[in-house]
Amino acid sequence: MSNPVESLYNIRLLDELAEKKSIIHNVHPLMKVLTTGAYLLVTVSFNKYQLSNMLPLVFYPVIVMSLADIPAIPIFKRVLPALPLITGIGLFNLLYDKSPVLVLPWITIPGGWVSFLSILIKGFLTILAALILIATTGMTKIALALRIMRIPGVFIIQLLLTYRYIAVLLEEAGRIVRAYSLRSAGEKGIKFRDWGPLTGHLLIRSIERAQRVYRSMCCRGFAGEYHTGREKGINTGDILYFAGWSISFLIIRYFNIPAMIGWLMMGVRR
Amino acid sequence: MSHHIIQADNLKYKYPDGRQALNGVTFRITHGESVGIVGANGAGKSTLLMHLAGVLFPDEGEIRIGEVPLTRKTLPLIRQRVGMVFQDPDDQLFMTTVYDDVAFGPRNYKLPEEEVEKRVISSLDTVGILHLKDRPPYKLSGGEKRAAAIATVLAMNPDILVMDEPTSSLDPKSRRRLITLLQGFTHTKIIATHDLDMVFELCERTIVLKDGRVITDGPTEKILCDAELMEECGLELPLGLLGCPVCNAKKTI
Numbered sequence: 001m002s003n004p005v006e007s008l009y010n011i012r013l014l015d016e017l018a019e020k021k022s023i024i025h026n027v028h029p030l031m032k033v034l035t036t037g038a039y040l041l042v043t044v045s046f047n048k049y050q051l052s053n054m055l056p057l058v059f060y061p062v063i064v065m066s067l068a069d070i071p072a073i074p075i076f077k078r079v080l081p082a083l084p085l086i087t088g089i090g091l092f093n094l095l096y097d098k099s100p101v102l103v104l105p106w107i108t109i110p111g112g113w114v115s116f117l118s119i120l121i122k123g124f125l126t127i128l129a130a131l132i133l134i135a136t137t138g139m140t141k142i143a144l145a146l147r148i149m150r151i152p153g154v155f156i157i158q159l160l161l162t163y164r165y166i167a168v169l170l171e172e173a174g175r176i177v178r179a180y181s182l183r184s185a186g187e188k189g190i191k192f193r194d195w196g197p198l199t200g201h202l203l204i205r206s207i208e209r210a211q212r213v214y215r216s217m218c219c220r221g222f223a224g225e226y227h228t229g230r231e232k233g234i235n236t237g238d239i240l241y242f243a244g245w246s247i248s249f250l251i252i253r254y255f256n257i258p259a260m261i262g263w264l265m266m267g268v269r270r
Numbered sequence: 271m272s273h274h275i276i277q278a279d280n281l282k283y284k285y286p287d288g289r290q291a292l293n294g295v296t297f298r299i300t301h302g303e304s305v306g307i308v309g310a311n312g313a314g315k316s317t318l319l320m321h322l323a324g325v326l327f328p329d330e331g332e333i334r335i336g337e338v339p340l341t342r343k344t345l346p347l348i349r350q351r352v353g354m355v356f357q358d359p360d361d362q363l364f365m366t367t368v369y370d371d372v373a374f375g376p377r378n379y380k381l382p383e384e385e386v387e388k389r390v391i392s393s394l395d396t397v398g399i400l401h402l403k404d405r406p407p408y409k410l411s412g413g414e415k416r417a418a419a420i421a422t423v424l425a426m427n428p429d430i431l432v433m434d435e436p437t438s439s440l441d442p443k444s445r446r447r448l449i450t451l452l453q454g455f456t457h458t459k460i461i462a463t464h465d466l467d468m469v470f471e472l473c474e475r476t477i478v479l480k481d482g483r484v485i486t487d488g489p490t491e492k493i494l495c496d497a498e499l500m501e502e503c504g505l506e507l508p509l510g511l512l513g514c515p516v517c518n519a520k521k522t523i
């Protein structure tokens with residue numbers, strides 16, 4: 001969080017992308033949430049040595065992002081903060097798992113490497129899928145989908161307000177850092193001994209601010225549900241979208257497509 | 271129409287940190303009145319207004335809107351009638367576009383989408399920012415945000431309008447437009463402000479607060495022209511009443 005104000009624009013970029021118009025944006029939120037759910041399930045369900053099997057999963061984010069006209073780089077950047085964590089989890093596989101594994105018919109490498117890579121890819125793809133969902137749907141419509149799925153309202157409000165709260169927190173952080181740097185006589189960064197008071201200050205300020213925002217929402221009749229207006233119904237296209245992706249995911253799950261293509265090519269060569 | 275009467279009875283409020291912000295405030299505002307609430311920084315204006323909108327609840331005393339006492343139970347009813355513009359417009363804007371933000375209130379009351387659209391367009395037009403309707407609110411200038419915040423409240427069609435510093439950070443033209451707009455608004459208005467000239471133009475009655483108490487309450491001309499009283503409360507005479515700084519000719523009312 002080197003520049004809070006910039007990260008703020010980053011977090012709001014997802015909201016702005018969600019306002020775009022495209023075939024993907026047009027799909028009913030419920031179907032997009034379900035599709036993302038299916039994708040996550042399938043991705044996670046691969047075992048850690050099935051590296052080559054899961055490669056075709058990459059197609060889902062690539063296709064959706066290009067259809068929805070979502071820029072790749074800012075989205076990838078947003079996945080990065082989570083990668084150290086995933087790498088940390090995957091690292092142990094490198095140390096403990098030395099058994100040889102057959103990746104492709106003609107290549108064997110230590111199992112640790114395979115599982116490390118597959119954890120990395122799984123982590124990357126799941127986070128990417130979640131971000132794509134937000135960027136093509138928007139938090140309010142995701143809430144709508146969750147409501148249709150009968151998720152209890154408390155959880156939905158929790159989700160919405162947490163999401164808003166991140167923006168509030170970053171905004172306050174931005175103001176504090178700006179005020180600090182204006183008075184810190186050209187020093188770079190924030191002095192270690194000032195971190196304590198500043199973070200405490202940030203916490204209190206953002207809580208108060210969040211409270212005021214919540215109050216003003218209540219003043220305008222907020223009773224725990226966002227209404228997005230123009231809520232359209234589910235049509236055949238939406239259902240086909242979900243069905244199409246689900247079937248593709250299942251095929252990827254149960255058939256080793258890269259290997260099949262490999263065999264096919266070998267067969268042709270032979 | 272008795273339901274626009276606002277009655278505050280010996281309101282006391284202490285902030286959680288122990289600061290006594292309201293210390294026995296009593297007044298009665300009848301239908302159609304337009305009241306200015308003035309006082310120095312920290313006098314308790316914002317705190318008082320938040321009580322009127324049911325955002326804060328008094329430790330002691332009672333507020334009645336019409337015949338209904340303001341309690342947690344009657345809150346939804348009250349909030350539909352009282353529209354509040356907050357001191358900081360950032361607190362009031364939280365959606366992704368100005369349009370959605372203004373539509374937030376009407377949509378909460380489950381109005382049909384055509385009616386919502388009509389209200390949004392007309393309130394944005396009233397405050398003069400219709401051209402900004404598809405912009406994200408956090409990218410507006412201070413004054414534009416202020417105008418958007420006012421539009422969010424106008425779209426609710428409130429009977430009683432409660433505004434905290436509505437003219438701060440507006441440019442002269444927008445300020446003038448807002449004043450004209452408020453003059454056309456025939457319902458009850460309560461305006462806390464440091465813009466004494468606006469109070470002079472807009473409000474026939476003024477309540478002066480100091481340290482959480484009502485110091486005086488009466489006709490605007492009498493109060494705002496009382497130089498001694500104004501001085502005592504950390505205020506000064508409205509500019510409109512001072513002589514011209516160049517030719518020094520005293521104005522009379």
Ligand SMILES: Nc1ncnc2c1ncn2[C@@H]1O[C@H](COP(=O)(O)OP(=O)(O)OP(=O)(O)O)[C@@H](O)[C@H]1O
Pocket residue numbers: 285286287289290291309310311312313314315316317318357
């Ligand atoms: N959240 C808070 N917690 C504790 N004390 C507060 C809080 N908000 C305001 N106060 C205190 O309550 C008193 C009244 O504040 P209030 O905001 O009502 O003043 P105001 O008349 O609106 O001032 P201004 O003209 O500066 O807006 C002040 O002394 C202030 O320090």
Ligand SMILES: [Mg+2]
Pocket residue numbers: 315316317357434
């Ligand atoms: Mg105030």
